[in-house]
Amino acid sequence: MQATDRLLRKLQISTSLDAEDAKAIERLPAIIREVPAHTAIVREGEKPGQSCLLVDGFLCRSKTTDAGKRQILSIHIPGEIPDLQSLHLDIMDHDLTTLSRSVVGFISHEALRALTRERPSVAEALWRETLIDAAVFREWIVNVGRRSAVARLAHLLAEIGTRLQGIGLAAGDRFELPMTQLDIADALGLTPVHVNRVVQELRRAGLLELRKHSVFLPDLPRLKGLGDFDDLYLHQSETA
Amino acid sequence: MQATDRLLRKLQISTSLDAEDAKAIERLPAIIREVPAHTAIVREGEKPGQSCLLVDGFLCRSKTTDAGKRQILSIHIPGEIPDLQSLHLDIMDHDLTTLSRSVVGFISHEALRALTRERPSVAEALWRETLIDAAVFREWIVNVGRRSAVARLAHLLAEIGTRLQGIGLAAGDRFELPMTQLDIADALGLTPVHVNRVVQELRRAGLLELRKHSVFLPDLPRLKGLGDFDDLYLHQSETA
DNA sequence: CGTCGGGTTGAGGGTGATCAAAGTTTGTGG
């Protein structure tokens, strides 16, 4: 499969694009590269001249405070362009890092700008993706700001499952997640030790099976209830 | 001053728009309305057909959990279009509410879409605004996820001061902020009681004077240091 | 076999929550 094909399919889930638009997207010049796990793709302060289309693997965005504490801001799955914002915000205000070995396609801002200038409907589809990004950030603020540790974890797992299912890469209740408990802690605003205790709590409750990096959620409805999860904010189904 | 004029000036801070673009923005049909304090402008679940340009006053976006806890996601000041995302995300995933009596201009999605379709540079300027929004959300995730209560408050105050200064509405260290300590608590993921103690801590440290709704920050550098505040994420200065 | 990253467990401590009540300011209607 071609790299830009993954993007096209992702966009078409919620936006209708005509044949010309589709072709234009597929013709985007992407430089494919394989990136090892735990490797920075862009860092805070940099001014990238390209954006990165995730073809395979997992990425995360993160920031680190003065005190050296890391906060993961979002998890990214294939089909997404996690640093699309750099197309219009020239300085990176956070890091973009691989969680697992990943395949990414780099697309120059030049090419993206040319495409969006010429095809407003593609521009809108991409704009929309960045808006969904923002919607996920909003939900994460709620997650770390107002939910208990168990609820946070439940919510995170439900979100990732739902999103993977959305792109047809996994069932909502069973998937691979290349995050250590330390990563999860940084995503939830907790310490690794406490994440461990919470994982066990979910296990004991029969809501989570987790070994190595494979996740199984035996009782999704109950997990979603516990995590106060409602997929509205993912905006997966609407037509723009 | 005309309502759309405020928007134009906001956009021109960081983006260069030609005379034609400027005119087109000024010609946007806005229905001006005065909205009392503590009033919802749009609510989660609704499908608005318009976006709202804040001309005067303060708005906030928020979500409420199943458990009934409210989390404020962002504070909005004049010149911003807080629900611009509804242009491409038809269902609202959060509430938009006035903090104080405000003047807003409603602009139909129809008019906005016509404008962005016809003028790519305006579309990009507006897109950019939504991307800055997202950058602020990211910083808020860090704030509630990884900072102590005092640092959270310091950061919030520094952010609002900086943004107000950015649009020329106030000095960075002295401004009106129509939020109760309960509102602040909901913005920081804390309880009102604890916010009160933290306010007093900042007062004792000589970093904050707060009475009624007027804020004075006597030692901005130290406050920013304490709050781990770096204005990079506001993307106020760059040219796209 | 030794090392290393990551998971697990335990004990103790602190930040911020909760509950409750009093004080203060603001706004409203008489």
Next chain:
DNA sequence: CCACAAACTTTGATCACCCTCAACCCGACG
């Protein structure tokens, strides 16, 4: 202009969730 209510701030006492520190375990991998 006063009386009163409502909203907000402040204070105190107690509690719990999650942190910190520390050690140990386990499997992967050299």
